[in-house]
Amino acid sequence: QVQLQESGPGLVKPSQTLSLTxxxxxxxxxxxxxxxxWIRQHPGKGLEWIGHIYYSGSTYYNPSLKSRxxxxxxxxxxxxxxxxxxxxxxxxxxxxxxxxxxxxxxxxPYYSDYWGQGTLVTVSS
Amino acid sequence: QSALTQPASxxxxxxxxxxxxxxxxxxxxxxxxxxxxxxxxxxxxPKLMIYEVSHRPSGVPDRFSGSKSGNTASLTISGLQxxxxxxxxxxxxxxxxxxVVFGGGTKLTVL
Numbered sequence: 705q706v707q708l709q710e711s712g713p714g715l716v717k718p719s720q721t722l723s724l725t726x727x728x729x730x731x732x733x734x735x736x737x738x739x740x741x742w743i744r745q746h747p748g749k750g751l752e753w754i755g756h757i758y759y760s761g762s763t764y765y766n767p768s769l770k771s772r773x774x775x776x777x778x779x780x781x782x783x784x785x786x787x788x789x790x791x792x793x794x795x796x797x798x799x800x801x802x803x804x805x806x807x808x809x810x811x812x813p814y815y816s817d818y819w820g821q822g823t824l825v826t827v828s829s
Numbered sequence: 830q831s832a833l834t835q836p837a838s839x840x841x842x843x844x845x846x847x848x849x850x851x852x853x854x855x856x857x858x859x860x861x862x863x864x865x866x867x868x869x870x871x872x873x874x875p876k877l878m879i880y881e882v883s884h885r886p887s888g889v890p891d892r893f894s895g896s897k898s899g900n901t902a903s904l905t906i907s908g909l910q911x912x913x914x915x916x917x918x919x920x921x922x923x924x925x926x927x928x929v930v931f932g933g934g935t936k937l938t939v940l
Contacts, residue, residue: 750918750933753928753929753930753931764928800875804929805880812922813863813922813929814863814865815877816867819874821873821874
């Protein structure tokens with residue numbers, strides 16, 4: 705069974721860059737059939753799709769965050785990462801990594817079957 | 830404001846059935862059979878309960894079922910149990926903006 709685990713600082717100063725890494729175990733990030741995804745949840749609120757990456761390196765970002773987001777993948781470490789720059793208090797949220805089933809690069813994202821436990825990132829000076 | 834509309838809360842007694850609705854548009858729920866439902870207990874990660882409108886992942890009790898009619902999808906939980914008390918989120922592929930949109934979530938209370 706695939707397991708995902710987020711890691712990174714829990715506190716980021718305003719205007720700086722939020723950086724998180726998701727380590728995948730129990731399966732190869734290069735095996736295909738998945739979009740490696742970042743989703744966030746503002747405190748007490750619903751879920752927001754941040755973006756995803758295929759093992760080939762193809763990415764898709766939420767248009768509302770696109771100018772500030774970079775998702776990358778390191779197949780040698782079985783990890784993928786999120787960088788969100790110029791953060792503000794509005795970026796304070798729980799951040800989840802997840803595996804989202806797809807038939808292939810560019811195909812529909814079907815559903816997210818495995819999720820990390822999530823990590824709370826607070827933006828504050 | 831979430832792209833998909835869910836009731837803020839529903840409740841039911843143990844053993845009863847409840848249904849949570851999720852209303853979208855022809856660009857998401859109505860146009861594709863890529864509706865999923867997630868259960869989230871406090872402080873925990875969401876858990877996939879239903880995918881592609883009505884399919885249950887292995888390990889999810891058959892008390893959970895999903896359906897869709899037009900632009901509205903539904904999650905039904907029959908034989909309510911105390912451990913079903915949680916927040917439930919629907920999601921769908923969308924052709925209009927982000928690839929996936931979520932509902933605002935529904936808090937299920939088991940009385």
